[in-house]
Amino acid sequence: MSKIITTPMSGFMELLPAEQLAFNKMFDTIRHTYELFGFVPLDTPVLERAEVLLAKVGGETEKQIYQFKKGDTDLAMRFDLTVPLARYVAEHYGHLTFPFRRYAMGKVYRGERPQAGRFREFYQCDIDIIGDGELDIRYDAEIPSVIYMIFCTFGFERFTIRINNRKILNGLFASLGAADKSTPILQSLDRLEKIGAAAVEQELGSLGLSVQVIERIMAFTRISQSKGDVIEALRNLGITDAQFVKGVDELGAVLRLVKEFGVPAHNVAADLTIARGLDYYTGTVYETRLDDYPDIGSVCSGGRFDDLASHYIDRKLPGVGISIGLTRLFDQLTKRGVIKTGASTPTRVLVLAMMDDMAPSLALATELRKHGIATEVSFGAGKMKKRLGYADKLGIPYAVFIGEDEVAKGVFTLKNLQTGMQEELKRDELISRLS
Amino acid sequence: MSKIITTPMSGFMELLPAEQLAFNKMFDTIRHTYELFGFVPLDTPVLERAEVLLAKVGGETEKQIYQFKKGDTDLAMRFDLTVPLARYVAEHYGHLTFPFRRYAMGKVYRGERPQAGRFREFYQCDIDIIGDGELDIRYDAEIPSVIYMIFCTFGFERFTIRINNRKILNGLFASLGAADKSTPILQSLDRLEKIGAAAVEQELGSLGLSVQVIERIMAFTRISQSKGDVIEALRNLGITDAQFVKGVDELGAVLRLVKEFGVPAHNVAADLTIARGLDYYTGTVYETRLDDYPDIGSVCSGGRFDDLASHYIDRKLPGVGISIGLTRLFDQLTKRGVIKTGASTPTRVLVLAMMDDMAPSLALATELRKHGIATEVSFGAGKMKKRLGYADKLGIPYAVFIGEDEVAKGVFTLKNLQTGMQEELKRDELISRLS
Numbered sequence: 001m002s003k004i005i006t007t008p009m010s011g012f013m014e015l016l017p018a019e020q021l022a023f024n025k026m027f028d029t030i031r032h033t034y035e036l037f038g039f040v041p042l043d044t045p046v047l048e049r050a051e052v053l054l055a056k057v058g059g060e061t062e063k064q065i066y067q068f069k070k071g072d073t074d075l076a077m078r079f080d081l082t083v084p085l086a087r088y089v090a091e092h093y094g095h096l097t098f099p100f101r102r103y104a105m106g107k108v109y110r111g112e113r114p115q116a117g118r119f120r121e122f123y124q125c126d127i128d129i130i131g132d133g134e135l136d137i138r139y140d141a142e143i144p145s146v147i148y149m150i151f152c153t154f155g156f157e158r159f160t161i162r163i164n165n166r167k168i169l170n171g172l173f174a175s176l177g178a179a180d181k182s183t184p185i186l187q188s189l190d191r192l193e194k195i196g197a198a199a200v201e202q203e204l205g206s207l208g209l210s211v212q213v214i215e216r217i218m219a220f221t222r223i224s225q226s227k228g229d230v231i232e233a234l235r236n237l238g239i240t241d242a243q244f245v246k247g248v249d250e251l252g253a254v255l256r257l258v259k260e261f262g263v264p265a266h267n268v269a270a271d272l273t274i275a276r277g278l279d280y281y282t283g284t285v286y287e288t289r290l291d292d293y294p295d296i297g298s299v300c301s302g303g304r305f306d307d308l309a310s311h312y313i314d315r316k317l318p319g320v321g322i323s324i325g326l327t328r329l330f331d332q333l334t335k336r337g338v339i340k341t342g343a344s345t346p347t348r349v350l351v352l353a354m355m356d357d358m359a360p361s362l363a364l365a366t367e368l369r370k371h372g373i374a375t376e377v378s379f380g381a382g383k384m385k386k387r388l389g390y391a392d393k394l395g396i397p398y399a400v401f402i403g404e405d406e407v408a409k410g411v412f413t414l415k416n417l418q419t420g421m422q423e424e425l426k427r428d429e430l431i432s433r434l435s
Numbered sequence: 436m437s438k439i440i441t442t443p444m445s446g447f448m449e450l451l452p453a454e455q456l457a458f459n460k461m462f463d464t465i466r467h468t469y470e471l472f473g474f475v476p477l478d479t480p481v482l483e484r485a486e487v488l489l490a491k492v493g494g495e496t497e498k499q500i501y502q503f504k505k506g507d508t509d510l511a512m513r514f515d516l517t518v519p520l521a522r523y524v525a526e527h528y529g530h531l532t533f534p535f536r537r538y539a540m541g542k543v544y545r546g547e548r549p550q551a552g553r554f555r556e557f558y559q560c561d562i563d564i565i566g567d568g569e570l571d572i573r574y575d576a577e578i579p580s581v582i583y584m585i586f587c588t589f590g591f592e593r594f595t596i597r598i599n600n601r602k603i604l605n606g607l608f609a610s611l612g613a614a615d616k617s618t619p620i621l622q623s624l625d626r627l628e629k630i631g632a633a634a635v636e637q638e639l640g641s642l643g644l645s646v647q648v649i650e651r652i653m654a655f656t657r658i659s660q661s662k663g664d665v666i667e668a669l670r671n672l673g674i675t676d677a678q679f680v681k682g683v684d685e686l687g688a689v690l691r692l693v694k695e696f697g698v699p700a701h702n703v704a705a706d707l708t709i710a711r712g713l714d715y716y717t718g719t720v721y722e723t724r725l726d727d728y729p730d731i732g733s734v735c736s737g738g739r740f741d742d743l744a745s746h747y748i749d750r751k752l753p754g755v756g757i758s759i760g761l762t763r764l765f766d767q768l769t770k771r772g773v774i775k776t777g778a779s780t781p782t783r784v785l786v787l788a789m790m791d792d793m794a795p796s797l798a799l800a801t802e803l804r805k806h807g808i809a810t811e812v813s814f815g816a817g818k819m820k821k822r823l824g825y826a827d828k829l830g831i832p833y834a835v836f837i838g839e840d841e842v843a844k845g846v847f848t849l850k851n852l853q854t855g856m857q858e859e860l861k862r863d864e865l866i867s868r869l870s
Binding site (some may be wrong): 003004005006007008009012013014015016017020021023024035036037038039040041042043044045046047048049051052055066068069070071073075077087088090091092095096097101102107109111120121136138139142145149257260261262311312313314344345346347358359362363366369372373374375376377379380381390393394 | 438439440441442443444447448449450451452455456458459470471472473474475476477478479480481482483484486487490501503504505506508510512522523525526527530531532536537542544546555556571573574577580584692695696697746747748749779780781782793794797798801804807808809810811812814815816825828829
């Protein structure tokens with residue numbers, strides 16, 4: 001019989017056990033941190049009515065969406081967790097308490113053309129704080145403290161949360177009489193690090209901007225690269241556009257408060273060039289880079305928006321949030337050898353009976369599990385060496401032997417499978433050793 | 436502007452925050468227990484090539500599958516976690532250690548016609564132990580001990596894990612010369628509890644079975660309802676069919692071993708009528724009923740199979756496993772008021788500054804989080820009563836007040852929001868009180 005291809009489709013991550021355990025550890029760190037900050041979990045359907053998911057999108061994104069008909073219903077698979085959040089808040093508005101702090105961690109789908117490092121199915125791990133009518137700027141400063149705790153727990157020290165404010169960019173372009181060209185200007189600035197200042201200047205020139213305007217834009221971009229006080233430098237530009245001034249005030253407040261939230265100065269930077277997409281965000285925007293792996297790009301991004309759900313409800317619902325693309329992050333860190341995988345099992349102890357009667361082994365396993373120690377009982381046949389081979393292959397750190405000698409003496413033989421050290425312990429000693 | 440319908444589609448569960456937290460608690464109990472028994476997590480794609488998922492199914496199940504084309508590829512959404520496991524084991528066979536113990540907890544999809552209590556998107560929580568060539572019968576006895584621990588942790592005492600062995604049924608029918616009618620006989624027996632013995636006898640008669648054969652089948656079904664030793668009663672039937680004898684031996688071994696695995700006798704019963712589907716299982720089969728809610732039906736089912744992945748690999752891979760349909764279980768328990776929801780947030784403490792300087796409040800929140808205490812800082816405006824209303828609505832149990840008095844005295848005012856009791860505590864006292 002010819003066999004069916006079992007390789008997962010391109011763009012769908014599938015991990016071996018040791019990798020999956022490492023992935024889950026990162027997943028749990030994010031989840032635990034989100035809960036420590038009081039975000040409540042939310043789990044919305046992966047499948048939605050197509051009209052719900054497509055209310056706001058168009059162009060390239062719409063082409064990527066997995067969309068199909070079942071019976072008479074047009075269905076689509078979610079491509080992010082923000083649109084479902086908007087629908088949820090609109091649907092359950094009367095049952096929610098605002099500011100509504102929710103986290104969501106689940107798979108989203110984009111049928112992109114296969115490309116190295118791009119996924120069609122991937123985890124997003126989002127938090128958002130949604131206000132009813134208004135939302136204090138201090139929430140914008142809280143978000144980086146969540147990012148900070150997560151990446152510290154991952155084990156990183158050298159990472160930078162870059163912060164900007166869209167009002168500054170919009171106000172700048174308005175003050176330069178170039179508001180109508182803000183989209184291509186931002187696209188050009190977004191590539192500043194990649195293509196360099198000279199190439200950006202050339203691109204700006206091709207948009208028909210004057211030499212003076214280009215010079216002012218480039219001077220603006222140089223502010224965040226200088227070591228001085230960014231807020232003071234922005235004020236010194238002398239721009240009086242109301243939006244610009246408001247943006248500078250907000251950015252100043254966020255940068256000041258972030259320190260009070262316990263984020264060290266070297267993990268935060270103002271970066272006046274980041275814009276995070278073009279339409280959605282209206283105030284603070286964030287990107288996070290790992291200093292030692294700049295080519296990974298941003299590993300945690302987000303920002304402030306004025307209006308979450310106007311397609312679904314007649315309420316002004318401003319919010320601020322971030323997203324970690326965990327599948328891509330895990331993939332990139334694995335490729336660079338940053339993630340070290342360990343055991344291929346959660347099991348800490350393998351119990352091996354050296355007698356026919358399994359009862360003492362099974363009773364011990366039950367007791368160890370009650371103490372939170374993941375335990376397996378070996379039912380394998382054959383020689384002890386072969387049975388220990390199973391523990392060795394999986395990376396189980398301890399074995400406990402129970403034979404007639406042990407039962408007679410009321411002890412257990414504990415073997416550390418890494419060091420080979422072996423000792424006889426009473427039940428309580430064994431449990432406290434393994435706890 | 437006319438607004439889009441935001442109600443989730445029928446058959447797609449969506450929960451409010453307090454319900455979601457209760458759901459996640461059950462999810463975490465299952466996950467934690469699976470890991471305590473040494474099962475490794477596995478996360479396979481929700482979308483697969485249609486030919487992979489459809490290799491074995493047909494009829495009604497195939498009609499339920501969400502299937503569609505993207506570009507040139509026929510895709511389908513998984514409808515269970517067993518077919519993806521089979522594909523995974525075939526694909527990664529060389530990298531796995533056997534017996535391979537894996538758990539999987541994720542959403543599966545069945546586009547059924549909407550029906551009360553039926554879901555189109557639902558969580559399955561599966562464990563399976565897969566052997567390479569062979570798998571000891573003792574693994575069949577281990578499975579009920581996992582079920583037992585989970586339902587105890589859920590808080591149930593009165594539940595029964597019913598166990599049968601397919602070989603007994605197949606051997607019985609063979610010995611009665613009715614092997615060719617085993618499918619309709621099993622379908623009839625499956626409804627014994629629902630329709631009663633008389634109706635089943637009538638159905639068996641309409642299959643053309645003789646009065647003697649029907650009487651032997653009915654005598655067989657009465658064995659597990661009697662209080663005596665089921666295994667002895669089965670042996671006393673005098674059936675010499677080799678499969679029957681093997682099945683009785685296996686069931687006897689499993690029932691005996693289950694006790695050694697620590698499952699109390701009153702949580703286990705032999706039930707000779709359960710068959711769990713018709714083709715897949717080949718030995719031990721399990722169902723689990725909540726004694727006080729018999730109409731929910733089985734809440735955890737599974738069994739032994741000879742051959743996991745023959746469609747994908749030329750290896751004999753026997754296994755044993757179970758599945759908990761968590762979405763349906765949660766729904767049924769909620770409707771019966773068994774699940775009590777609590778707070779609408781994971782937050783344990785709301786910190787309220789009674790002064791302009793937020794720094795002491797933010798510093799305390801950071802410290803509480805480092806001690807694993809979920810903490811929010813109130814940025815709300817308005818009177819203290821209004822700000823505490825937020826904690827009240829969400830069910831946050833504690834508030835900490837920090838004003839100039841507290842800072843001067845080096846203390847924090849902790850208020851238990853359930854009792855109203857208030858006390859001044861030093862930092863360390865506060866942390867140990869809340870830990």
